Amino acid sequence: MTVTKRASDLVAVPAKPAEQGFVRTYLHYLLAAASDAVLTEFHALVRARGVRVPEWRILACLADEEGQMVTQLAALALMEQSRLTKIIDQMAEKDLVTRRSDQRDRRRVRVYLTKKGRKLAAELIAEARAHEAGIIEQISPDQAEILKGVLARIIDLHGPEARAGDRPSAPTIDEER
Amino acid sequence: MTVTKRASDLVAVPAKPAEQGFVRTYLHYLLAAASDAVLTEFHALVRARGVRVPEWRILACLADEEGQMVTQLAALALMEQSRLTKIIDQMAEKDLVTRRSDQRDRRRVRVYLTKKGRKLAAELIAEARAHEAGIIEQISPDQAEILKGVLARIIDLHGPEARAGDRPSAPTIDEER
DNA sequence: TGAAAGAATATGAATTATCATGTTTTCACC
DNA sequence: GGTGAAAACATGATAATTCATATTCTTTCA
Structure with missing residues (x-):
């Protein structure tokens, strides 16, 4: 059972005491x-x-693995499929990615980086790693390792794959490759 | 966990073999x-x-402390001020909150819960705690405690307050009593 | 004391995101 | 082998969000 060693509170109307508040x-x-x-910090960069x-x-996401299909990519990037479709449109416009329809299943559209896209991705990933490194150092690499582990666990338990596999009639994620 | 292997395999571009990928x-x-x-899970509720x-x-946020000013509240709720203004409009419409302008500084608008809003907040907070409890149990309460600590630290170091206080001329958040 | 600068909030046009649905292609199965 | 169901994307109308700026009030200090 859960032992909240904090002050157990009932539904108090005014929050005032030496309490830290629910939200925080x-x-x-x-x-x-x-x-x-x-993210706010990094997005500025x-x-x-x-x-x-x-x-x-x-x-x-594509730098990790090119040729992902739209649906896959959307799940990985934590966005909706229809939104991703539009973003890919823009990125294709800017010559960052290209679409190619899958020959074995022509419903599927696979997305690839262009040369330009690949270069940009590499540069940004380098910046991302640098930014990440700064934070990891602040909170100590050990703690960071633990943190990452717990986060991965949460994602495993509650992320999109978990939610899909959860359902009654297990729809069998037919994973490619 | 069923593994139905469909023969629909297709080779995308040579992806890294035994690597875990940057993103993950x-x-x-x-x-x-x-x-x-x-959040996706809880938001469904x-x-x-x-x-x-x-x-x-x-x-x-208001259940924690009523009468916060709009700017304050926006920062706490991780949203932009102009957006919050609009959300408050809607909530006022639904009789969940009321605005009252601060008598000492009439630029400021303080937001309060209505009776109805307070009741709804209490109910939802109860649900939130229950949902949280389920997750904490899954990842073990000890790990959860550590997790929370590290997250709080990150927020401290990189959150809005840190970013504000960072700037050359530290503008000292003048807290109203 | 009053003019300029700054704070707090509101507003509206322009951009984005979401939702429901359409189209095409494949699958399951009789 | 034909048919209905389902998968994968695309599309377009509706709704939400952002960005720049307007408005109102306060503070500073010359």
């Missing part, structure tokens, strides 16, 4: 706020390069 | 993805109650 100790909030803090945030995300 | 080990991504995972996500956030 709520896991979901802490995750959102930490994410926001760190991305924009300074003339790149939009959603574009950066796709560049990073 | 990148701190910023892990934070965003964990946050997204957990919020919407099931007929409440919009941004409204829930404001309810929670």
Whole structure:
């Protein structure tokens, strides 16, 4: 069972005592706020390069693995499929990516980086790593390792794959490759 | 966990073999993805109650402390001031909050919960705590405690207050009593 | 004391995101 | 082998968000 060793509170109308408040100790909030803090900082660098945030995300995802299909990529990049379709449009316009339809299943559209896209991705990933390194040092590499582990666990348990596999009629993620 | 192997394999571009990829080990991504995972789940409950996500956030923030000014509240809720103004409009429409202008400084607008808003906030906070409890149990309460600590540290170092205080002429947040 | 600078909030046009649905292609199965 | 169901993307109308700026009030200090 859960042992909240803090002051257990009932639904108090005014929040006043020596308490820290719900929000600031709520896991979901802490995750959102930490994410926001760190991203806000880095996104400033991305924009300074003339790149939009959603574009950066796709560049990073594709740098990891090119030729992903739109649906896959959307899940990885934490965005909706229809939005990704539009972002890919823009990126194709700017010659950062190209689409190619899958020959074995012509419903599928696979996305690749262009030369230009690949170069930009590499540069931004370098910046990202540098930014990350600064933070990891601040919070100590050991703690960072633990942090990453727990986060990965949460993603495993509650992320898109978990949610999909959860459902009654297991729809079998037919993973490519 | 069924592994139905369909023969639909297709070779994309040579992807890295035994590597884990940049994205999936990148701190910023892990934070965003964990946050997204957990929030997506909870937000479904919020919407099931007929409440919009941004409204829930404001309810929670105000339940912690009523009478916050718009700017303050926006920073806490991780949203832009102009957006918050509009959300408050809607919430006022629904009789969840009321505005009252500060008598000492009439530029300031302080936001309060209505009776209805307070009740709704309390109910949702209860649900939030329950959802949080489930996750904490999964990842073990000890790890959760550590996690929260590290997240709080990151927020401290990189959050809005840090960014504001960072600037040359530290503008000292003048807190109203 | 009053003019300029700065704070706090509001507003509206322009951009983005979301939702439901359309189109094309493949799958399952009788 | 033909048919209905489902998958993968695209599209377009609607709704939400952002960005720049307007408005109102306060503070500073010459």
